Amino acid sequence: MTDRQSIPLPERLRPRDLSEIIGQSHLLGDDAPLKLMIDQGHLPSIIFWGPPGVGKTTVALLLAQAVDRPFLSLSALNTGVKELREIIADSGDLLTPVVFIDEIHRFNKSQQDALLGAVEKGKITLIGATTENPSFEVNSALLSRCQVYTLNSLDENSITQLLTHAIQTDQILKEKNIFINEYEALIQFAAGDARKALNLLDLVASTFEDQSEEKNHITNALVVKVAQQNIARYDKSGEQHYDLVSAFIKSIRGSDPDAAxxxxxxxxxxxxxxxxxxxxxLIAASEDIGNSNPNALLLAEACLRSVQVIGMPEARIILGQCAVYLATSAKSNSTYLAINRAMALAEKTANLPVPLHLRNAPTQLMKNQGYGVSYLYPHDYAENFVKQDYLPPELLGTKLYESARNKREVEGERLQQRRWQQNHETPE
Known part of the structure; x- marks a missing residue:
């Protein structure tokens, strides 16, 4: 394998100029905002929001080059506050550098705060990339000092254009004399991700011999065959991502802390x-544990907030504690099943009116029409309970919630039955 062949196709075809970017014309086309900024020699701090493989890193690099600025690339996974402060301190000797931070949503509050002063004073131009909604994941003070631009998944035409460009311009692919008969499978597996599209094309091309005199045809059937055999290699964050999280959640549901x-x-x-x-x-705490142990939801919520504040690598400790707690907790999906039944019933019976005694009556006219009349206030009765119908007449007797066989839910069911027995007659 030559040195060039060892370089992945997406890297070999990485655009060298903004005009070569495919699929983001709303930002880089004529009269588009980024194109106008660069034409004026202006580059503010920016947050790029978009799915993987749409060119966030490449666009950031080319923007810095277009305004002739130094470019420093960092990863939120392995850059701490100390490193950030050192980089900012060193930037004083440079022409205002463009500091690119991939996955900026993984920075905790203190890390993001470390950037704030440098951005505000113009010591650096920040370009952050995130796959998460920056409104929720980026410090509001930092966000207010950045322009937010959304990069879109590539549509079918853009993926087709990208693949055609690859087989026509990449020297290694040109030697294989490739012809794409069908694009549908390539487009489907790519799912709007340029990196996926090119990696899969590279995999398919690797099945062909070099220096081919006859055309090597790419068909949907060939793409499906190659993708199924090599899916982890070209899409580490795709199916394997979902398989791992599926195994994780099922281990919690199955009460196996070691597997979790x-x-x-x-x-x-x-x-x-x-x-x-x-x-x-947080979802599992409600779906799989529910009211058998309501504290699970509280702990999972605290885990989420703590991880947002602490960040990695210390966050692994909090995550581990929560995973073990959930896995070893009593399990119940009774409320999960109940809300699903309720949603299905609501869809079928959305036309049923609210019974008059349950309606709100803020005006005298509504009161005259019977709104709220005959409503029994439970707190006026023994044990704060009174027998009363709360469903439309057409649904009386409908049972949506069935308690699971665990101590807490069974006790709640017994209490409800006892109250109904004590209040078997509606007081006048």
Missing amino acids: LYWMARMLKGGEDPIFISRRM
């Missing part, structure tokens, strides 16, 4: 966002 910790560690080692892991545990 293992799959979590695999995700963290693979660069998974700890915020994503926290959110999945």
